Amino acid sequence: MLDIAIIGGLVLDGTGDTSCQNDIGIKDGKIVEIAKGLSTDANSVIDATHKIVAPGFIDVHSHSDLVPFTSGPIRESKIRQGVTTELIGQCGLGSAPYTETMLDWRNYLTPILGNGPQTWNWPNFSSFLSDLEKAKKPNNYAALIGHGAVRAQVLGLKDVLPSEKDLTRMSMIVDEAMSQGSLGISYGLAYLPGMFAPKQELVTLSSVVAAHNGIMMIHIRSHSRQVREGMAEAIAVAKDSGVKLQISHMRSYANQKYGITGQELIEMVEQARLDGVDVTFDEHPYRAGSTLLSQILPPWAKEGGGPEIIRRLKDPQLRTRLKEELKDNGPDYLGWDNFVGMVGWSNIMISSMFNQQNKWAEGQTAAQLVKKTGQNPIEFVHEIIDQIAELLIRDDCRCSMVMHNLFAEDDIVALIKHPLCQIGSDGIPTGKPHPRLYGTYPKFLGEYVRDKKLMTWEQGIKKITGDPARRLNLANKGFVKTDYCADLVVFEPEKINAPEDYNKPSEFPIGLNYTLVNGQIVVANGEILSSEAGKVILAKR
Ligand SMILES: [Zn+2]
Ligand SMILES: [Zn+2]
Structure with missing residues (x-):
């Protein structure tokens, strides 16, 4: 008897060749049969009619x-x-x-x-x-x-x-x-x-x-x-x-x-x-991109890591130099991706802070960090840089950002x-x-x-x-073939998608019905059935 039978789905086998309707039989973590009209004598039967069945x-x-x-x-x-x-x-x-x-x-x-x-x-x-x-x-x-x-x-x-x-x-x-x-x-x-x-x-x-x-x-x-x-x-x-x-x-x-x-x-x-x-x-x-918040800094400010970065951010002379270099396109340092120069402060959003007391900043753009009003544009940018510097200092540089329109x-x-x-x-x-x-x-x-x-x-x-x-x-891995690992996904092609909401980024995607890992059903219609089906794969030599 099979452990799982996936019946009636359109199978896309991972080769890029034409898809065809087939049933898939799974036993002991592996795909053991691929055929039409497979027996449904299985511990679990997944009806994949009108759905795509693909490798994980x-x-x-x-x-x-x-x-x-x-x-x-x-x-x-x-x-x-x-x-x-x-x-x-x-x-x-x-x-x-x-x-x-x-x-x-x-x-x-x-x-x-x-x-x-x-x-x-x-x-x-x-x-x-x-x-x-x-x-x-x-x-x-x-x-x-x-x-x-x-x-x-x-x-x-x-x-x-x-x-x-x-x-x-x-x-x-x-x-x-x-x-x-x-x-x-x-x-x-x-x-x-x-x-x-x-x-x-x-x-x-x-x-x-x-x-x-x-x-x-x-x-x-x-x-x-x-x-x-x-x-x-x-x-x-x-x-x-x-x-x-x-x-x-x-x-x-x-x-x-x-x-x-x-x-x-x-x-x-x-x-x-x-x-x-x-x-x-x-x-x-x-x-949009995403990386460490400290990546906005020019190379000279980063050498040595956290304690060195913080020491430089606290140094008034170096803070002034930073304001000079982050005000527009900045100097052309070897290898420096100047994110501020590329997208501007309003497109830099704080995405993670490590310390609990700094979590309030998550989701704020750099421009939103400035609470005062009435300053001229140069003062405004200097204020942003001060705010960012203070965040990096208070969080031991353990913060990250999203860069919009990158x-x-x-x-x-x-x-x-x-x-x-x-x-x-x-x-x-x-x-x-x-x-x-x-x-x-x-x-x-x-x-x-x-x-x-x-x-x-x-x-x-x-x-x-x-x-x-x-x-x-x-x-x-990677193909629907007999003797291959039963890592499989069943989804609705007309429905599958994911929201792209930067304010609510952790919404789950839609249109996925089943995910199997090593022959276990891990997700079924939005519900997690197992949290330990995964294994570590070592290089095959
Ligand atoms: Zn990378
Ligand atoms: Zn990466």
Whole structure:
């Protein structure tokens, strides 16, 4: 007898080939039969008539590393949108390996990853994976080693170049993580401490990853004024090291003033492929971005991490310099994405604060922080900068923001429909989050596949299932095939969508009926039936 039978649905199998109506039989966590007129002699029968049955969605860019160690609705943010597997450790912002000397690093990560368990007893990558395996989680996890954690352990958060000995130590940490199941490495070259890493460091570490047949995912050094250089560097590192490359959230910010079009980015990727580089990219379907609040600061203000940033913010002379540099387009520092210059203060919204007494600021725009009236425009901006500085100081820099109107819709369309593009949420599970945390996949399917018709349903499903499974070399995932894991989603194609409300960002998406993980029904018609079906997936070598 089957454990579960899914009857009468239109099956999109993840290959992008034509869909067909079929029944699916599940036993012991696996898909065991795919046929018409399957026996309904099963413990559970799911009627999928007029619905699509697809492989579970794969989030190739997740920051939910510590979500399994926390409580609350945020735990359901991915499973409720049909995500059955997510890839964590992104943008260089990894939580392991971790040692006690890395407290500034842990604090730096907090606005993106949340706080996680009290103690981070993760001296190596496998101790983190083993705690992650033990933690209850509704969906599967695979992980990259974050370059930031490696560099923070060896060199701290300072602007220093590695010696030969440092490079050897970093290579050993990466090599160990790769042997322990990491799928690859991520870089965050706009963040501490990745922003200080020279190209040769990236080549050296990526060569280690390439030797394990892993992947390199990269948040390039600049997404604005030096986006071309950032792209060229990522491509050159892949070429020199022989590693597979995926460019994370590959987009140029505010392209009219600061960047380049999506089409130009695509041309760079296509040229790199002609030059023999194995490169793909990912994207989320929103015009707003989100990151650490401290990212509004120029590079000189950030070096060293929290205590150093706070010391500078408290220094009256440096505060004056900050006001000078944040008043308009600002100086052209290498790699600095000047968010204020790009979108203006009224488009910067505080999304998370760590300390309870600062939570009132969540959801406020930077301009709303100013309560006084009557000042001239320059005084007004200075007052905003003072308010932001005070928030950073009071919250030990553990705050994040949403930046509205950062991306052009034309670019989203051009990039998303490209066959090399996968979808990654880049969801940040803290505070009042960017709604991409809860809605990326239903929004992609409802808005870009169904309403805007950028691609067929088959192609849309392939982009979020079969394509990432192949790219990440995930065994038995990403397709509806016999002997594959029963990670499946049943949804209503005419209904699926997600709200995009920045004031109420944690609303669950609509139109999803069932989500199965490893053969267990985890969500059924809006109700969570299990919260521990997920497993940790180790790299297949
Ligand atoms: Zn990033
Ligand atoms: Zn990210």
